């Protein structure tokens with residue numbers, strides 16, 4: 429069942445997502461060649477706690493960190509570690525926060541120093557694909573109108589869309605119904621209604637869409653070892669179109 433959130437609940441979702449956006453802003457400033465993802469994770473945890481939130485990924489199915497940090501061919505769910513980031517890497521940062529019983533979720537992929545033109549193009553199209561999906565997240569549209577807009581934008585540029593991981597509803601749980609695939613047939617799926625809250629999160633690969641999970645049981649990588657990017661916003665469907673909750677104020 430897809431829950432429709434009340435105005436009071438949406439206020440709480442704004443508040444948890446405000447932390448997510450604010451912490452992401454600080455973490456982005458700290459990403460340089462030589463920084464480790466573990467340092468970024470420790471910084472993020474402190475910032476979340478200072479703002480009164482709880483890291484939502486920490487403890488989720490045994491995950492031990494505040495951030496998922498996925499470098500280069502890693503798609504999502506990378507584990508922060510002591511490897512120094514290098515000029516030319518691309519780094520996906522994903523953060524979830526719980527505040528007052530309500531969740532926020534947001535991800536970006538950023539260049540570390542100067543990156544290749546191919547990498548820049550991947551990041552640009554992945555972020556644009558997210559925005560194409562957001563534009564379709566309007567009351568009266570169907571869910572897979574959103575999915576299709578993401579897919580069309582990505583595939584027209586020659587990228588492949590990861591299919592086995594999807595966006596999701598978000599509210600009093602980190603992951604709720606509906607699942608929001610990054611591909612689908614327009615005009616199909618549940619009708620979008622005011623009060624629906626969801627996290628859209630396209631994952632785009634330069635090469636094949638196939639992915640595999642590493643031996644750490646978390647890190648998802650592309651099957652062919654080519655680059656992958658990931659962007660995510662949490663939003664609520666309102667009478668006046670989508671309100672993006674995880675944008676910095």
Ligand code: MG
Pocket residue numbers: 533534595596627629660
């Ligand atoms: Mg998510």
